[in-house]
Amino acid sequence: MTTDLVCIDGLWVRYNAAEVLRHVSFRVSAGDYVGIVGPNGSGKSTLIRAALGLVGAERGDVTLFGTPLARFSEWRRIGYLPQRLKFFNPNFPATVEEIVGLGLLAGRRLPRKLTRGDREAVEKTLVIMGITDIRKRRIGELSGGQQQRVLLARAVVGGPELLILDEPTTALDPETRDKFYALLQNLNREQGSTVILVTHDTSSIGTYATRFLYVDKEIIFNGTFDDFCHSSEMTNLFGEYAQHLICHRH
């Protein structure tokens, strides 16, 4: 029997008086590529932030790799790319190389120094992400797309089994966005990484994701993209024309 990588059961999240998520339950198994979509303010980001313990839940259980969140310590198995850094300082004096190296903290004993193997992993990741030419540049000097690639490199450098990405393509131009999706698909299919991707880009994610979650404070739909395209719930929600527009690229 395989253990679910993520198991969320009956999750409720509230910010002050506002209910953000109500009774959300879903599971993610090894090898899944899950796309989470929904309108603005639907609680998509809150859902994954709650799954990572960055937001407190009012009720419900989160289990990561079979361990309850409160006791979970194997963070090296997870790579996380946030929608944006909470307090990003454009004058932060760290190079691309230094930031990518920060992805190799988990599971190490203090003082968590980089080993030769770690430096090789950083080198390899810089090459894969196509950012070797900017390795010595300060993160604040880069464009939004380059910064996003650096943060993705930080998330994948440790070879995590589960990648959680929150709207990673927002700052990317269409060409870079397609390359980014191809890279994720490669990580999912060739290296067996499980991917959870929060996005607004419904039609693109339909091409790549194996499962599709439509969230609007609760889970409205959980299934394959094909099922989504033929679902009457979605027709009721979007209308036939919008549903066709979302699904036609697939």
Add this chain to the structure above:
Amino acid sequence: MVFTEILSYGFIQRALITGSLIAVLCSVLGVFLVLRRLSLIGDGLAHVTFGSVALSLIMGFNSTYLTVAAIPLVLLSSLGILKLTEKARIYGDAAIGIVSSLGIACGIILASVAGGFNVDLFSYLFGNILAIGSADMVIAAVLFIVVMLAVAVFYRDLFAITFDEELAKCSGVRTSVINTVLVMLTALTVVLAMKVVGIMLISALLILPAVSALQIARSFISTIIASCCFATISVIIGIFGSFILNLPTGGSIVIINFILFILAFTLKHARKGRN
């Protein structure tokens, strides 16, 4: 007067050694504090130090024990700031303001009870590095080793929470522990630094070298190294300069720091202009 002659004085040697050790401590921690927008924590803890110095003077501690006696109270206050921020959800600057004003209020009341401001308290307010004795130098060396060892052990964790606390948390860094370590190391450093530049100017030693380094450094580690260089240079020039020109040493160190900041700022903009 030649430099070798100045250097032959024991009090100048002690001032240079102790001042440089404290300058390095302040400049290393300063980088983390400035980037985490906690620059004024030094100022707040310095005000608490004022209160604990007044208390120690009333209790009759001599100058050397006074430094040691101030440590527990300042450590407790640093934890107070952290808890006010984390648990009571008060903004960091407001928490620093609360603890800072409480410290200075206690200091004023205690000084008044003791019969008003005296020369001792005045020397702690504005610093008197040239009066540092051998025992002070030993205390500074021990605390230097403790703080630098802690920074070395937690360096990558400190770097991670400084870049982004949430990402650090998702990398398994125990952010509350590292925040506690950072404020406690700052508290120890503030107590030490009060003899160099005085309670009123401690935050300058924490902030200025780091801000100067941020103007020119290209990486995180080079920011820390540049910050150490700026701070040490300012202490050395400040001590020699104040001795030769008969000026207050603490104030001179801060002014040299400010001149270095202006130079770094100009260099940054000259570089930008060339590019």
